[in-house]
Amino acid sequence: MIRPWGFPIPLLPDELFSSWLVRAALVQGCDPLVLTGSVWPRWRVWTGDPDRGIAADRLAALARASGIAATVFEAATLRTIASAPAGGFPDGKAVWPWVLAAGSRNRRRRGGLQYCPACLAEDKKPYYRLRWRLAWHTACLRHGRILRDCCPHCGGTVEPHRLSAEDRHLALCARCKGDLRKADEAQADGDALAFQSAADEAVQRREGIYGQERISCEEWFALSRYFVGLLRRAAMGKSDILNEMLRAFDIDAGDLEAPATGLVLELLLTRERAALLGRVRRMLGAGPEAFGRAAKKAGASVQTLCEMRQKLPHCLEKAVAGLPDRSPERLRRKRAATGRPRSRRSVARMWARMRRAMLADS
Ligand SMILES: [Zn+2]
Numbered sequence: 001m002i003r004p005w006g007f008p009i010p011l012l013p014d015e016l017f018s019s020w021l022v023r024a025a026l027v028q029g030c031d032p033l034v035l036t037g038s039v040w041p042r043w044r045v046w047t048g049d050p051d052r053g054i055a056a057d058r059l060a061a062l063a064r065a066s067g068i069a070a071t072v073f074e075a076a077t078l079r080t081i082a083s084a085p086a087g088g089f090p091d092g093k094a095v096w097p098w099v100l101a102a103g104s105r106n107r108r109r110r111g112g113l114q115y116c117p118a119c120l121a122e123d124k125k126p127y128y129r130l131r132w133r134l135a136w137h138t139a140c141l142r143h144g145r146i147l148r149d150c151c152p153h154c155g156g157t158v159e160p161h162r163l164s165a166e167d168r169h170l171a172l173c174a175r176c177k178g179d180l181r182k183a184d185e186a187q188a189d190g191d192a193l194a195f196q197s198a199a200d201e202a203v204q205r206r207e208g209i210y211g212q213e214r215i216s217c218e219e220w221f222a223l224s225r226y227f228v229g230l231l232r233r234a235a236m237g238k239s240d241i242l243n244e245m246l247r248a249f250d251i252d253a254g255d256l257e258a259p260a261t262g263l264v265l266e267l268l269l270t271r272e273r274a275a276l277l278g279r280v281r282r283m284l285g286a287g288p289e290a291f292g293r294a295a296k297k298a299g300a301s302v303q304t305l306c307e308m309r310q311k312l313p314h315c316l317e318k319a320v321a322g323l324p325d326r327s328p329e330r331l332r333r334k335r336a337a338t339g340r341p342r343s344r345r346s347v348a349r350m351w352a353r354m355r356r357a358m359l360a361d362s
């Protein structure tokens with residue numbers, strides 16, 4: 001039987017569930033582990049990601065102890081907001097689309113939480129916002145500064161759940177105990193901020209805007225992710241045609257950092273996401289016709305726009321109709337239909353492959 005707490009500890013505006021859990025522990029003078037251990041004796045909550053939502057029976061136990069309704073806690077988790085870009089609850093997926101991945105390993109985390117030092121400095125009781133876990137958030141609208149994703153003193157991940165009772169508040173680094181508010185962030189990029197606002201609006205209205213067109217929220221995020229993919233490919237210098245095409249949107253792929261890792265968007269650093277999403281904003285603003293014109297002018301084929309097995313977003317299909325398709329299957333089919341003989345080079349390649357196969361067999 002769980003004893004109810006002596007006094008209520010209400011959630012603060014837009015407070016993230018895990019932020020409240022840690023704050024509730026420190027206010028009562030105990031370690032977060034002790035508090036969660038008393039509410040859920042057989043559950044190691046911090047080895048997972050409680051902000052993704054918790055089971056109804058566990059929520060009920062917390063509601064009894066804290067005196068706060070389960071629905072209030074549910075609203076402080078990422079489940080509802082994450083369902084908008086994903087087009088449904090993303091349960092069961094290892095990485096939730098557009099939610100920063102924590103990358104938990106025991107109680108350690110690789111990332112997943114950003115913060116605004118100025119917001120924490122203004123807070124009477126420093127706390128973490130739900131929106132700081134969203135992949136499209138890279139800046140603080142209120143302060144116009146980019147968000148931080150690591151401690152300014154030791155570079156460690158932001159892990160408030162690893163604080164202990166004597167730390168007393170949440171604006172400390174759990175690793176070096178440095179003050180997370182003592183950081184001066186750079187001015188946010190206007191395009192990245194515009195993307196962030198447009199994405200917030202798409203989630204709120206459940207529809208987004210592409211050029212002059214209205215598309216579903218899910219489609220809008222899928223299109224944005226598709227543009228992120230094009231930008232990352234261009235940054236790796238994979239296609240001159242693609243780079244040429246992006247110049248129509250005033251984007252120089254040479255300015256983009258080639259991703260050092262092939263990590264998904266949800267695992268990238270704030271700075272890397274801001275650089276990509278700001279450029280996506282420019283592509284979105286130009287609309288589908290401009291995209292089609294840029295593709296044709298640069299001499300793009302279907303393969304420039306879609307890597308193997310990748311599908312073009314539906315809202316782009318009309319704009320790029322008529323681009324040449326150079327897929328091997330299609331060329332083969334075309335050759336069979338016209339009865340044209342193969343080129344000398346392709347016959348030589350086939351012969352070489354056959355010889356290799358025969359040698360391997362013998
Ligand atoms: Zn702020």
Ligand SMILES: [Zn+2]
Pocket residue numbers: 151152153154155156173174175176177178
């Ligand atoms: Zn630190």
